[in-house]
Amino acid sequence: MTTEAPTRRHALRLAGGATAAGIAATTAALPAEAMPKSRRVSFRPGRYPPTRVLRAPARHLVNRFSYGITPALAAEVQAAGGHLAWFDRQLATAYDGSADNLCDWWPDLHRDAVDLWSRTQGGVRGGWEVMWDYGNRTMMRRMTSPRQVLEVMTEFWENHFHVATNSDNIFVFRIEYGEMVRAHALGRFDDLLQATVLHPAMLMFLGAATSTKAHPNENLGRELLELHTVGIGNYGEEDVKNSARILTGNRVDLYKTWAASYVPKDHWTGPVQVMGFQHDNADQDGRAVTAAYLSYLAHHPATARRIATKLVRAFVSDTVPASLVDRLAAVYLANDTAIVPVLKALVRSPEFKSAVDKKVRDADEDVLATYRILGVGVKKPRTDASAANQVYWQTAMIGLAPLTWPRPDGQPVDNASWSSPSRALASMSFHWDMVNGWWPGDAVAFPRPRSWMPRARPMEFRDLVDHLSRRLLQRPSSKALLKACCQAAEIRPDTRVSRSSAVFTKVWPRVVATVLDSPAFYQR
Template sequence: MTAPASPRPDADQRPLPSRRTALGLAAAGGLAVSSLGQAARASAAPPVRPMSTILPETVSGLADGLDLQSSKAWHLARRVCPAPTAAIAKEITTRGYTAWIDRQLNWKKISDTKADALVKKHLSFATMTGIAVYKASRKQAWIAAKAMSTSRTIRQVFTKRYLYESMVDTMADHLYVSADGKASEFVAWFDWAVLRKYALSKYSSMLYAAIRHPAMLIYLDNQLSTRTAINENLGRELLELHTVGVGNYTEDDVLNSARLLTGHGVDWNKRTYAYTPGNHYVGAVRIMDFEDPNTDLSKGPALLKAYLSYLAHHEATARHIARRLAVRYVSDTPSDDFVASLAKVYLDNDTSLAAVMRALLLSEEFAASVGAKWRRPQETMATMIKLRRPSTIKAPKNQQLKSVWDITGTVQWLLYRENHQPRMWPVVNGYPDQAPAWMATQALLGHWYSANARVNWGNDKQWPSDYSSWASALGVKKGQVITEVAKKLTSTITGYTWTDEHLAIVVQRLSDGGTGSTLSSDQVKYNLGPALHFIFASPYFMLR
């Protein structure tokens, strides 16, 4: 990699928690979580019948001994929704599994007026071009990156385009540009002009737009690369991260890739992409099987387009993209055969990401992967917020110029503590999406702290709700049978049918201090919070 080393160790170097260090769940009541830090492994569940609405019972590879039973609808919701809820699972069941997927893939037909309106009202910089935000922000264009980062939480909570927003985040980690760095004033523009525009379109189109965007050109130093002073950053990462992947190119390929990219930079007066012929390297280039005499300076842009198309349609790129999507939506360790099948769909459909996602979500491998993925902090945070049923965002006028992080209350600070603020990963490879990165002791403690904050600190005033409390938002009332409330809460929040042993802990939390079988007003007031914190801290909630 060409970027500075991460201040956080790589996932495989981080210490993983032992049973003894998994403090939260033990303190919360002894929910057994064995070998919590193991790398994920594919579920051994038998194939699911196509018409079955309940998936076979599975033992999670991420929490040994935790028996999981889930409906197909909930499994789909957990994997593709930034903030899955029981209402979404019901929508999937009502509309039909395949029909719901097809509707989500056709995202432009889904109205998302609330999410769009809230972002436009409070975070307008996140919707502007580079030059527009430079002028509107009074030359504080870097604020646009923070506005975009903040907007991600708003969209994750309020969106109806669940799969689309999930793919925006997935491809943002693939074609990564940090919101906290030298390209910050262009990152918001990159978000909507590249990631949001092509999230479910052709990867060839997305790649072409990304490599010619000022954000990528600046982030990976290509605007500094000239025929006499070649910078290899973009040339290398284009091969290693964005297309064919490690092991499929040589150092000579990297050098020639960088040579081909010279001259492609930024017009700082217009704040747009610009090609400068005088900076372009002249001479034959060969990258893998792509070659060109490269003798005509005026043909630099056409050469770049042909090169990027070659890379996007390469078999190694197909496997790389297929594995990226399989790791995000199926398992940390997808089988080579499954990856190959998705790669074939990618190539057969002219690099269509939507076609790959449809094949993935309708596959037996996906259906059999219950319990094989671990959620990341942005997902758990958005879900906890959504469960509180906010109706809007409430912030002072022009807050993005004064204190942009405060628009969503304590959320950005909590995500910072969990090392998962949107687009703030300090390395060029984007946030990891494999369990060990988010199951280390620090990560688990960070989530438990955030769960406590969402439950016990009171609702942020920036997220007003028509429901005055967690009890009213979740329909918990005095006089309800405690065991039934426990079943309802665990099912509604996680989508899993909890074992009697684990359900008993929730019952104990709800009934603490009482002897009756129904909830008293004091139990609703004082005991619901600890019960919710336990549910949010459990692996049932953490499994994607």
């Protein structure tokens, strides 16, 4: 047996390459010097059925609508009577208040706009620090919440109605905005649209907080059409101008009282037409026309198709089947813009069922799934170095801190955006830190290597790899994965290991990192 540690790059080639795109596995064998020449090596995958896994359709749905399948979550799915029953139960009980106060460890997140601004101006705490707290709490909620579907859909809508947390002084309203989106995440799109577009955070982000009848700011009026509802190609420039005119009157007293109000004298009056919507708009108080206009957009067939398209791209495939979009748009309109019936139809569609492993985990999901499936326990933070204060930074190191995408269109959800070599290398580095328990190192509990051994008596290494694959990937091991793990551990697949074996005392991080760096981990 060679004494030189194998490179992780070689081991990953054996596993099929660790790019997020999930390149097909190679058939490369172990180096000749790594095994005795007198013994032929069989890389027949082991089988350890006592470690149960969800069947492929269940793994597929739960992976798409959670942040990593833990043994506890798998048991919950089975106890519910299957993945569809679990999903329906999550939809029915998602916003019942039971997950509201999870990891509520950052007191600044409960301060109002005036207090936050005053503390920033007084040098007590900067707005960017408050938003960092918000990012950490967002990640911790996703990591720990029993309402996984709620957190997933909150992320979806915060991305659709994107308000960047690092936008200038948005921090005074961004926490409240996120809570509002969460409360509407599984309700009616009409209600969500009304609440988001007129929220102070959105008004500030897109320049409508100071829009007046004399000088209507067109940013929000345009993005409302282009990004939030009907999409490009369904409106013209005059529609944008009238959209902006309708929205005038909604104001925020910036840098003073921070009060959000409606100011009738700032509302533009006169006939308006946006696509098929017409109104005489004669009343100086334009709130009624605004509500009617937003409801018109929410119920527009083009909006139905746009929402259906975005849901399919996020949860089914980058290649959006037009037939599925048509069916989901019809469900949306038939149910008065309610989201839950659309989601139920989506996960029961043949297109969804045939899209197993077709999506790639982004940086958020990578970090969260790693914490969850490794069983890393995060405790209440004590210092800046505590895990709960580092998880957001860890995500940023892979490619993008959540909620910070600078443009109003929300961060990309397509595979290509998260399949670069630099992302793969950043993920490998993160996984290596985590399996070694190196970072974060405060207010966190990492599982001990020997705790992964499923039973006291010795077992073949190939069966241990299968156990790991089932625990971490929710699927039996493959020949390619076994080869890679043998290379990483410098061990034969038929070697018998126990809790006292060198596998657990010397090379365990290499084995676990090889599993996490395999293509199957990046797939969801």
